[in-house]
Amino acid sequence: MSGNRAWAASAIVLVMVALQWIGPILLRPVAEPVVLGVPTQLTAYFFYGVISLVALWAVFRLVWPSTDE
């Protein structure tokens, strides 16, 4: 595996992991007022899940050969 591929995959992983921690902190002022708390947080998780699909596809594409066997 080339260095570029490994670095790119690592960068995506780091960004996604960082988002898990940054997300709740950024959402905190929105989530705290209670009424919109749960919908906001769950919506954030839903979109995080969607982004995860794309990010996983990219990571796997970079480090994981596509195979039929």
Next chain:
Amino acid sequence: MSQTAMVLIGAVLFVALMVFLGRRAAARTSSDSEDFFLANRGLKRFVLLAAIFGTNMSAFVMLGVAGSSYHGGVTVGLMLMGALVFTMPLSFYFGYRCWIVAKRFGYITPVEFYRERFGSDGLGILLFLCFVAWTIPLVLTGVVGGGRALQSFTGGSVPYWVGGLAVAVVVGYYTWAGGMKGTAWTNAAQTALFMAFLALAVVLVPWVLGGTGKLGAQLTGQPQLLARSWDGPGGFGGSLSQFLAFSFIAFGLPYVWIRMISARSGRDLRFSGMAYPVAIILTWVPAILLGVWGASLIPGLVGPEADSIIFMITGQLLPSWLSAFGLIALLSIVMSSMDAQILTLSNMLSRDVVARYLRTSNDKTQVRSARVFVLALLAITYGVSLMDLPAVFDLAEFAVTGFAALYPVLIGGIFWRRANKWGAIASVITAQVVVVAGYLGAYPALGGLQPVFWGLLAGTVVFVGVSLATPRQDAAAARFHDVWDAMHRRLSVSSSPAAGLQPGAETKSSEAEAMKA
């Protein structure tokens, strides 16, 4: 028709489905060890995903997550889900590296995989003991949970000892008869059932009550449930600890590891890795919501009483048939983990102990002894489940930490060529001692950081330090790493501009070269 009768009919239909699938799988399973233990390395897309997902989702989701959401609001559930959604599927890439080598050399259990990677019987025995020690409490909670569920749902008509026995017998039958194929097929059905129940419940409860808006309004009196708390378990130390514990747990559990190497192809495994986040969201979000809604609908529950909140809500608000469906869903989620755990224990006993040290390498002998172990282990587990062992649930919850403490060796062994057996043995012993000492309260949780953090830190430092300070194991490492290097060399070449970046160019070829390496 009374609710008890409906519950009993549902349970009988569910058992009949499990037996039917077990029989079908048995008819297609030979006495070849790869066939019995790994379904001939032939699990495909949805069955593979369901087998891995169903195995990894235990009753903790329906009981523990809902119960903790009832008491603590959205904090605990969202904190755990955060760790699971993106990082956990990365375990599938680790699994792929193991899959390609395991297929090349015919490995079946994680113990023999790492024993050969590090060229050490001592490490193999150590890992075997850790895997068994942390898996047994989980199997036990399955029998206890199943027995209690049947007793509770039938209003005591089915006593605890009969319920536990029924669960043990049904799981024992299809695991004994169909091996991996039997457990994978039943897991597919079980996963569909518990996900369908959660989806139905989370849609029908607000529908019956007039919408989510009314439910939300009822909760305004308990604002602490709706905001993410940054104190206690939701604080930085607690969140980081849970993140570490759950991030790669799919790879750290031997019974999930074995399912990963049962994949038909790398592509099937990759599909499972990508579908995993969606399945997690579809399962965890309903459990969290129902737990939080339950706090306003049925207030005043104390401690573990709230663990049954999902079934209390559905029992009070929804038709009887859905209550019966709830029992089936709970049995499904319990059995889907328990069967994999029992099959893996018998698999490791048969191959890593009997075949390895009694030199009975015959395929038929291995399968026969594994089948005996399935029945013997379930009989022992059922016997123990009849005793009063309150600590077993605490121990089962802590088992995740015990498995996670093995990450440095399990992950380092497949990525770091310089890693050697001395580092691995020292790491396993150190990490296990640190987490068990933490469980026993031998040191304080500084900054809210739980034993899993300290165990992982100590295990990683010792693994790296001791490996670097002791002689290399080039031959043992080369056997594995040459396969992975060949795979990645081929990947780089086939996707370079000169190779035209054709999707088909890397198809088959990289894996084929790795297999030949």
